[in-house]
Amino acid sequence: xxxxxxxxxxxxxxxxxxxxxxxxxxxxxxxxxxxxxxxxxxxxxxxxxxxxxxxxxxxxxxxxxxxxxxxxxxxxxxxxxxxxxxxxxxxxxxxxxxxxxxxxxxxxxxxxxxxxxxxxxxxxxxxxxxxxxxxxxxxxxxxxxxxxxxxxxxxxxxxxxxxxxxxxxxxxxxxxxxxxxxxxxxxxxxxxxxxxxxxxxxxxxxxxxxxxxxxxxxxxxxxxxxxxxxxxxxxxxxxxxxxxxxxxxxxxxxxxxxxxxxxxxxxxxxxx
Amino acid sequence: xxxxxxxxxxxxxxxxxxxxxxxxxxxxxxxxxxxxxxxxxxxxxxxxxxxxxxxxxxxxxxxxxxxxxxxxxxxxxxxxxxxxxxxxxxxxxxxxxxxxxxxxxxxxxxxxxxxxxxxxxxxxxxxxxxxxxxxxxxxxxxxxxxxxxxxxxxxxxxxxxxxxxxxxxxxxxxxxxxxxxxxxxxxxxxxxxxxxxxxxxxxxxxxxxxxxxxxxxxxxxxxxxxxxxxxxxxxxxxxxxxxxxxxxxxxxxxxxxxxxxxxxxxxxxxxxxxxxxxxxxxxxxxxxxx
Numbered sequence: 001x002x003x004x005x006x007x008x009x010x011x012x013x014x015x016x017x018x019x020x021x022x023x024x025x026x027x028x029x030x031x032x033x034x035x036x037x038x039x040x041x042x043x044x045x046x047x048x049x050x051x052x053x054x055x056x057x058x059x060x061x062x063x064x065x066x067x068x069x070x071x072x073x074x075x076x077x078x079x080x081x082x083x084x085x086x087x088x089x090x091x092x093x094x095x096x097x098x099x100x101x102x103x104x105x106x107x108x109x110x111x112x113x114x115x116x117x118x119x120x121x122x123x124x125x126x127x128x129x130x131x132x133x134x135x136x137x138x139x140x141x142x143x144x145x146x147x148x149x150x151x152x153x154x155x156x157x158x159x160x161x162x163x164x165x166x167x168x169x170x171x172x173x174x175x176x177x178x179x180x181x182x183x184x185x186x187x188x189x190x191x192x193x194x195x196x197x198x199x200x201x202x203x204x205x206x207x208x209x210x211x212x213x214x215x216x217x218x219x220x221x222x223x224x225x226x227x228x229x230x231x232x233x234x235x236x237x238x239x240x241x242x243x244x245x246x247x248x249x250x251x252x253x254x255x256x257x258x259x260x261x262x263x264x265x266x267x268x269x270x271x272x
Numbered sequence: 273x274x275x276x277x278x279x280x281x282x283x284x285x286x287x288x289x290x291x292x293x294x295x296x297x298x299x300x301x302x303x304x305x306x307x308x309x310x311x312x313x314x315x316x317x318x319x320x321x322x323x324x325x326x327x328x329x330x331x332x333x334x335x336x337x338x339x340x341x342x343x344x345x346x347x348x349x350x351x352x353x354x355x356x357x358x359x360x361x362x363x364x365x366x367x368x369x370x371x372x373x374x375x376x377x378x379x380x381x382x383x384x385x386x387x388x389x390x391x392x393x394x395x396x397x398x399x400x401x402x403x404x405x406x407x408x409x410x411x412x413x414x415x416x417x418x419x420x421x422x423x424x425x426x427x428x429x430x431x432x433x434x435x436x437x438x439x440x441x442x443x444x445x446x447x448x449x450x451x452x453x454x455x456x457x458x459x460x461x462x463x464x465x466x467x468x469x470x471x472x473x474x475x476x477x478x479x480x481x482x483x484x485x486x487x488x489x490x491x492x493x494x495x496x497x498x499x500x501x502x503x504x505x506x507x508x509x510x511x512x513x514x515x516x517x518x519x520x521x522x523x524x525x526x527x528x529x530x531x532x533x534x535x536x537x538x539x540x541x542x543x544x545x546x547x548x549x550x551x552x553x554x555x556x557x558x559x560x561x562x
Contacts, residue, residue, distance in 0.1 A: 006367045006380075009360070009438070013387050016398035016435070023401075072294045079291035082284050091292070094299045100540070101307075102496020104513045105533045108520055109306030112313060112324070112530070150302045153295055211392055214498050214513070218520065227393050234397055234503070246394035253390045 017250065024243035041244035051245060054229035061141060061216075061225060062209035065148035070202040072149075073156025074194070080157075081164050098154035107218030110147045114139060114219065139221025147215050152205035159204070163197030207256060314530035322524025332531035339532060342515040345501070347539070349426060349511070350494035353433035357490050358483065360434060361441035365482070366475070368442070369449035370457075381446065388439035396432055396503050403428045403504065424506030432500040437493065441486040448482030449475070484551045488544060495540050512536050 024042070028035030045051060080088055098106075118137045126134045167190070175185040213227040220228060226249065233242055317327040336343070368380055387395060401407055403422035412420050422428045452475065460470040498513035505511075512532060519529030 002363060002367045002371055005363055006372075009364050010383060012435070013384070013438070016395065016402060017387065017390070019402065020394060020398050072298060075291040076295040079288040082288045083292075087292075091296070091299075094303060098299065098303055100492060100544070101303075101537060102492070102513070102540070104496045104498055104516055105310070105537055106303075106306075108516060108529065108533050109310045110302060111520065112526060113302075113306035113309040116309060116324075146298075146302055150298060153298060157295070207389060213393055214496075217517070227391070230391075230393050230397075231499075234393075234400070242394075242397065246391060246397065249394060250390040254386065257386065257389050 020243050020250075021247050023240060024247040026240050026243075028240075041240045042248070045241050045244045045248070048241070050224070051226075051229055054224040054226045057141070057223055058210055058226040061144050061148065062206045064141075065145045065152055065209045066202050066205040068145070068149045069152035069156050069205045070198060073153045073201060074160050074198055076153075077157050077160035077164060078190075080161060095154045095157050098150055099158070103151070103212065103214045104218075106147060106150065107215040110143065110215070111139075111218040114143050139219055140223045143219040143221065144216050144223065144225065147219050148205075148209040148212060151215075152208055155204055155208070156198075156201035159201045160194060160197045163194050167193050203256060203259075207253065211253075310530045310533055313527050314534050316527040316530075318525045318527055322526075324526045327527075332528045333535070335528060336531060336535055339512070339515045342510055342512045342532075343535070345426075345509060346495060346497075346511045346513075346536075349429060349433070349509070350491060350497070353430055353437070353494050354487050354491045356430060356434050357437050357441040358487060361438050361486065362445055362483070364438075365442045365445035365449055365479075369446050369452070370454070381443075384439050384442050392436060393499060395436065396499055399428070399432050399435060400503050403431065423504065424508045426505075426509050428504040429501055429509045432504040433494060433497070436500060437490045440489050440493070444485040444489070445479055445482035448479045448485075452478050480551070484548075488547065491547075492540065492544065495536065 023034070025037050025039065026034055027038030027040060076091070080091060083091075118139075122134075122136050125136075129135070171189050171193070172185055175189045176182075180188065211227065212225075213231060216225045216228055217231075230242060230245060230249075233239070313324050314332055315328050315330065316332075317325045317329065319325040364384070368377060368384070372380055400423065403409075405421075405423065408422060409420050412418075422431075456474050456478075457470055460474050461467075465473065496513055497511050498517060501509055501511045501514055502517075505514075512535075516529055516532055516536075519525045519532060
């Protein structure tokens with residue numbers, strides 16, 4: 001009976017995805033009428049410059065925020081391991097808040113804080129600028145990357161700290177006893193042990209940013225990311241082209257997921 | 273303490289501060305300050321052209337009732353969705369951890385997690401397609417059941433919720449069930465307990481940490497949900513998240529929107545704290561969020 005239930009759940013999980021894939025190969029114009037097999041919609045999507053622009057933006061934003069989050073998060077996790085007292089409690093509390101506060105509230109808070117700051121700084125720049133057209137700060141790449149990095153960084157801190165907690169400290173002491181300087185110990189002992197956690201943190205950050213709609217929706221300004229593009233096309237009406245884009249996006253995420261698995265497995269070996 | 277040890281300790285502290293600086297800056301500039309701005313805005317007034325105008329008034333908070341439906345929907349459908357995820361996810365997690373053969377276990381577990389990693393938007397859109405007028409209702413029409421409508425009802429929102437968040441519930445429960453010592457189940461059986469008694473007295477209490485973590489993760493994400501009610505609830509079943517988008521991006525009433533956002537955060541913090549307290553009192557185990 002339990003087995004039957006499990007099969008039902010897997011059907012529930014995969015039938016909608018299968019449906020999207022199936023309809024992406026539909027030759028007809030109508031989104032919900034299967035008429036024949038064709039790759040028309042993929043060709044059409046591949047030539048859709050608006051979509052490609054949004055995709056490019058998403059890749060840039062996800063890469064930048066994942067790199068920032070991984071570096072800063074790992075650094076913080078390493079520092080927290082040596083800290084005691086109120087500073088550590090405060091930092092842990094902030095990490096907890098960054099993860100707990102809903103994305104939508106982060107989006108709103110970042111939006112109004114940035115808009116308020118830009119109002120002040122733009123007026124200041126306009127006053128001080130010697131030339132004709134003073135540069136204006138505004139929402140865009142920077143604000144999306146900054147907001148995504150916040151959540152992703154908290155995620156990396158949690159993951160890497162868990163990895164540090166599970167690390168064998170005797171190895172570090174052994175390395176020091178064998179006259180390795182702290183930097184050599186870090187490079188040859190600590191880093192290889194933490195690598196799987198750091199890589200997992202990077203990939204999680206990338207996927208989070210690539211998939212995020214709600215934060216970007218608030219702070220994107222006039223920029224488009226892929227989820228924002230897909231959302232507004234769905235609003236305009238369902239077309240088979242969205243199915244093709246969706247299938248491509250799912251394939252991309254799946255590839256990233258498999259890569260993560262392979263890397264994590266490879267990363268585990270030198271640690272043991 | 274010797275001088276050398278003190279010097280080493282100071283050096284280590286300096287290193288720690290240097291390593292913490294970038295993330296501390298990020299937390300300050302993109303978490304603490306923005307949240308303070310929201311707090312300040314929430315006691316302000318709407319400027320005539322939209323946006324914010326400095327003031328000190330609690331009118332926005334007193335006016336929260338104007339968005340009562342959004343609060344009511346969130347506070348009923350988020351717990352309901354969490355409960356359904358738990359009821360639907362537990363048997364699957366149990367199957368994976370206890371009944372599935374070790375060979376296929378990993379594959380089956382990955383199959384549960386994969387959908388969670390693929391585009392949230394596209395997966396919700398798939399249900400728009402299935403529950404929409406030309407999907408299931410048309411199929412039901414064909415076999416003689418007429419006039420059924422799914423889309424834009426609380427039902428379709430709940431389906432979307434369970435579909436999106438089931439993996440997040442299954443995973444922590446699986447982890448806690450997998451750690452469970454199977455000999456305990458045999459011991460319980462040998463002592464004459466019925467399968468149900470074994471489940472209630474051994475399995476369930478030992479999987480409590482996973483259940484608590486799973487429920488908390490799903491509940492937290494549901495409270496701030498925007499896309500599912502937007503896409504599957506149409507304009508009819510909306511959450512606080514939808515009210516916030518409307519207030520900030522359409523009606524440009526930032527102060528009132530800020531008050532709603534504050535209320536959402538307060539409700540979340542209070543419920544999660546109470547929940548953790550209640551579960552700690554009964555389970556007595558420590559739970560980590562991630």
